[in-house]
Amino acid sequence: MKLLKGLVVFMGILVVAGMAVLAYGIYMKATDPDFTFFAGKPEKQEKSASFGDVAFPLPADCNILETIPEGDRLYLRIGPVGPCERIVVISADDGSVIGTIWVKR
Numbered sequence: 001m002k003l004l005k006g007l008v009v010f011m012g013i014l015v016v017a018g019m020a021v022l023a024y025g026i027y028m029k030a031t032d033p034d035f036t037f038f039a040g041k042p043e044k045q046e047k048s049a050s051f052g053d054v055a056f057p058l059p060a061d062c063n064i065l066e067t068i069p070e071g072d073r074l075y076l077r078i079g080p081v082g083p084c085e086r087i088v089v090i091s092a093d094d095g096s097v098i099g100t101i102w103v104k105r
Contacts, residue, residue, distance in 0.1 A: 054095035059084065073098065 062084035066077040087101040
């Protein structure tokens, strides 16, 4: 009889745990449609080809003060304060200049 009671309690715990996992999965799928419990092996990401040398002309008085990598972009902070002050956004994939943010005072 004790064995049967233990089995019933164990099965009850499994049912409650299963319902909790199911509720969690539904919630995660509702907030992130790409969510999967078992993603399997990660897909191989293709390495982008090297883009070689990139020439970035700067006026004689200007310097690169800081470089900030962020995802597939590289931000160059150009200075000093004055006409040189700007941020240049460069694509890390192909080395092209995406845009420039000028600081106007």
